[in-house]
Amino acid sequence: MNKTFKDTIRLLNDVEMPQHGFGVFKITEPSEMETAVLKALEVGYRSFDTAQAYQNEAMLGELLHNCDIARKDLFITTKIGNSNQGYDQTLFTFEESLADLQLSQLDLLLVHWPSQKHLFETWRAIERLYEEKMVRAIGVSNFQIHHLEQLKTKANVLPMVNQIELHPYLTQEPLRQYLRENRIAVEAWSPLAKGRILADSVLEEIAGRHQKTVAQIILRWHLQQNIIIIPKSITPARIAENVGIYEFELSAEDMAAISRLNQERRTGSDPDQVYPTI
Ligand SMILES: NC(=O)c1ccc[n+]([C@@H]2O[C@H](COP(=O)([O-])OP(=O)(O)OC[C@H]3O[C@@H](n4cnc5c(N)ncnc54)[C@H](OP(=O)(O)O)[C@@H]3O)[C@@H](O)[C@H]2O)c1
Structure with missing residues (x-):
């Protein structure tokens, strides 16, 4: 399976999203952000x-604005925060995000978590931003099947991406099957x-055989399933390590062994517990 760092995933509306991006959660120290x-x-x-x-967003926006990469070659995603959901708040805070990111158009806007109270109103605002071409693609994050089914009952534009917690200990098979059937791209957070x-022994054994690190094995496992990945690191050596995943391939047996590690174990919140609280 030939994969390259330049590979993209074609979204429902034909926008090409890089399969391998960089996450900046928890990076709030300006010098750390700059280094990373x-x-x-x-x-x-x-x-x-x-x-x-x-x-x-402002820190990231400043660095990307001043870098020597053309805007058209960058792909920037942000998410509407839980306390900013609702029609007016979404529109208002989107403007703030765009200004902080120093952009005139965003590439991908996501609803960060499903909200019982604001689900449809937030999405209606996001659809408006999409129709006005303020964003190139729209999607959701942490949506379970039932949240997507609910959204579908009133949505004019369906989400193009669902960003969900996904890794070898939480493989999300039923949700991913549903996303495949609905042509919604899967993006793995964490x-x-x-x-x-x-330190998982199965991952260590596979890593040893391929002379790769466990992190590289996990990222490659995602890639070979066409999952979009956004690993985060503030450590330069790890940032370089995490892109060294294009010159080897996991066998079908390796892939299956990694998938069998699933334990339904989350590192973050359960969307069904967050949903009634927003
Ligand atoms: N939508 C959501 O609700 C949601 C939730 C969580 C995250 N996200 C997104 O997903 C991105 C990634 O998730 P995440 O940051 O939670 O976790 P992650 O990418 O799975 O892991 C990051 C952690 O792993 C370490 N690490 C990275 N590469 C490594 C390597 N090669 N070897 C050893 N350790 C390594 C990092 O340490 P150092 O930084 O110290 O190097 C950091 O502690 C976030 O940045 C964010 O953009 C979204």
Whole structure:
């Protein structure tokens, strides 16, 4: 399976989204952000994933604005925060995000978490931003099948992406099957399970055989399933390591062994518990 760092996933509306982007959750220290983003750009990252909740859009925006990569070659995602949901708040805070990111158009806008109270109103605002071409693609994050089914009953434009927690300990098979059937691209957050599964003995054995690190094995496992990945690191050596996943291939047996590690184990919140609280 020939994969390259430049590979994209074609979304429902034909927008090409890089399959391998860079996440910036928890990077709030300006010097850390600068080190991470400059290293990420240097090793070839062009897609960046932030959120209103990360409180770092302005920092990221400044660095990307001043870098020597043409705007058309960058792909920038942000997310409407839980406390900013609702029709007016979504429109208002989107303007703030766009200004902080120093952009005139965003590449991908996501609803960060499903909300019982604001589901349809937030989506209606996002559809408006899409129709006005303020965003090139729209999607959701942390939506379960029933949230998507609910959204479908009133949506004019269907989400093009669902960004969900996904890694070898949480493989999300039924949800991914549903997303495939509905042509919604799967994007993995915490693709490395926040670094918490790197001592797994099955992963270590596979890594040893391929002379790769466990992080590289996990990221390659995602790639070979056409999952969009956004690993985060503030450590330059790891940022470089995480792109060294294009010159080897996992066998079908390796892939199956990794998928069997599923334990339905989350590192973050359960969307069904968050849903009634927003
Ligand atoms: N939609 C959502 O609700 C949601 C939720 C969570 C995350 N996200 C997005 O997904 C992105 C990635 O998720 P994440 O940041 O939670 O977790 P992650 O990418 O799975 O893991 C990041 C952690 O792993 C460490 N790490 C990275 N590469 C490594 C390597 N090669 N070897 C060893 N350790 C390594 C990092 O450490 P250092 O940084 O110290 O190097 C960091 O502690 C976020 O940045 C964010 O953009 C979205």
